[in-house]
Amino acid sequence: xxxxxxxxxxxxxxxxxxxxxxxxxxxxxxxxxxxxxxxxxxxxxxxxxxxxxxxxxxxxxxxxxxxxxxxxxxxxxxxxxxxxxxxxxxxxxxxxxxxxxxxxxxxxxxxxxxxxxxxxxxxxxxxxxxxxxxxxxxxxxxxxxxxxxxxxxxxxxxxxxxxxxxxxxxxxxxxxxxxxxxxxxxxxxxxxxxxxxxxxxxxxxxxxxxxxxxxxxxxxxxxxxxxxxxxxxxxxxxxxxxxxxxxxxxxxxxxxxxxxxxxxxxxxxxxxxxxxxxxxxxxxxxxxxxxxxxxxxxxxxxxxxxxxxxxxxxxxxxxxxxxxxxxxxxxxxxxxxxxxxxxxxxxxxxxxxxxxxxxxxxxxxxxxxxxxxxxxxxxxxxxxxxxxxxxxxxxxxxx
Amino acid sequence: xxxxxxxxxxxxxxxxxxxxxxxxxxxxxxxxxxxxxxxxxxxxxxxxxxxxxxxxxxxxxxxxxxxxxxxxxxxxxxxxxxxxxxxxxxxx
Numbered sequence: 001x002x003x004x005x006x007x008x009x010x011x012x013x014x015x016x017x018x019x020x021x022x023x024x025x026x027x028x029x030x031x032x033x034x035x036x037x038x039x040x041x042x043x044x045x046x047x048x049x050x051x052x053x054x055x056x057x058x059x060x061x062x063x064x065x066x067x068x069x070x071x072x073x074x075x076x077x078x079x080x081x082x083x084x085x086x087x088x089x090x091x092x093x094x095x096x097x098x099x100x101x102x103x104x105x106x107x108x109x110x111x112x113x114x115x116x117x118x119x120x121x122x123x124x125x126x127x128x129x130x131x132x133x134x135x136x137x138x139x140x141x142x143x144x145x146x147x148x149x150x151x152x153x154x155x156x157x158x159x160x161x162x163x164x165x166x167x168x169x170x171x172x173x174x175x176x177x178x179x180x181x182x183x184x185x186x187x188x189x190x191x192x193x194x195x196x197x198x199x200x201x202x203x204x205x206x207x208x209x210x211x212x213x214x215x216x217x218x219x220x221x222x223x224x225x226x227x228x229x230x231x232x233x234x235x236x237x238x239x240x241x242x243x244x245x246x247x248x249x250x251x252x253x254x255x256x257x258x259x260x261x262x263x264x265x266x267x268x269x270x271x272x273x274x275x276x277x278x279x280x281x282x283x284x285x286x287x288x289x290x291x292x293x294x295x296x297x298x299x300x301x302x303x304x305x306x307x308x309x310x311x312x313x314x315x316x317x318x319x320x321x322x323x324x325x326x327x328x329x330x331x332x333x334x335x336x337x338x339x340x341x342x343x344x345x346x347x348x349x350x351x352x353x354x355x356x357x358x359x360x361x362x363x364x365x366x367x368x369x370x371x372x373x374x375x376x377x378x379x380x381x382x383x384x385x386x387x388x389x390x391x392x393x394x395x396x397x398x399x
Numbered sequence: 400x401x402x403x404x405x406x407x408x409x410x411x412x413x414x415x416x417x418x419x420x421x422x423x424x425x426x427x428x429x430x431x432x433x434x435x436x437x438x439x440x441x442x443x444x445x446x447x448x449x450x451x452x453x454x455x456x457x458x459x460x461x462x463x464x465x466x467x468x469x470x471x472x473x474x475x476x477x478x479x480x481x482x483x484x485x486x487x488x489x490x491x
Binding site: 232234235238241242244245246247248249251252253255257260261264267268271275278279 | 447
């Protein structure tokens, strides 16, 4: 592109040589920093209006390829990032879908959801925040929190927002040698020219076919399910994973199976979640000890509902001074205690959840920790309930 | 596109393009060296579905998941190694 300019100048000089041609020192050299390779400045990175989805370098929709070119980094980094983030609250899927819908393809001015440059930038940043929230929200209740990612996302958001006022104009600046252009010989300003499209078809052809196949198969399974055929919920995810596996095996031989691995990883995650839900969500354990000796010191459940009913205990004096610990991960804990006992309840919920203690002390939120007492009188035996849950609801009631 | 990306797209030993040379050096439009990445993940996903079927059908107990879950990945990895070895042998 840059090399074309001198040739045009040379062609024009043959007819109307400019006076400056007599002085070679006055002829500016057309060589510029273009030979240093494509490097983007901070302003260029922040100018999301220039972002375009790649046509030549794409696995699915060219979002990673286009973003990688915008940031001047290897697209494989972004592809891995999208896939990994897809497992954390679907943040990667949100980001990719946002790019797919909002960012035009290179050579195009309109996207699937067309907005002007400013609105598109705001929408992209907003969806980036939504993805960050999904990422953080997915981590609630876990043993760790992705503070580094959250901080990086926050910094990026502030950086993008703060810099809008001082943004440089994105219009291309005419080169210095334009001043020496001959009369009538317009020198085109250097503008971004997308690389020529590879004539060979190598897009992810099987990806779309597989999506359609999954849609049809899921529909058929849904019809069977609705018709009364016993179909477990996880069968839907298993069907999708099975079809993807089949198409990957076919694609490994005939080619053009790009995007199916990422799709399969997402579907596998759904399969694992659905299977876990099928197998363990309905777990419900109830304990109804009838004597103090039968009351255990600890009751535990993984995921599900756990009911510890102490109201059938006939010798409540035997519980005097004891501590009963009830723990779970995700679900509901219900503890019923005899009304004629003094009860000290200590409740701890690590993640999101709520509690209802003796129908008087209710609350919830993220990371709840509280205590409440039930007073049955001076001579009543006392019992301590220590309830601990990762996520869910804790109820302690008297009967 | 870098060489590494070509490797990602087409698998090991793949010559970019849709025509490849067979043993006689002639071109055929449908023969492709196996894409090892797709083969490995295809087998892994198929194995997951098989494990799911065993669990959902109550053929095996839930506790058996501990030793069943690695099997798809071991199988996929073994198949990938075999495919790579066969591909390398054919090329040489």
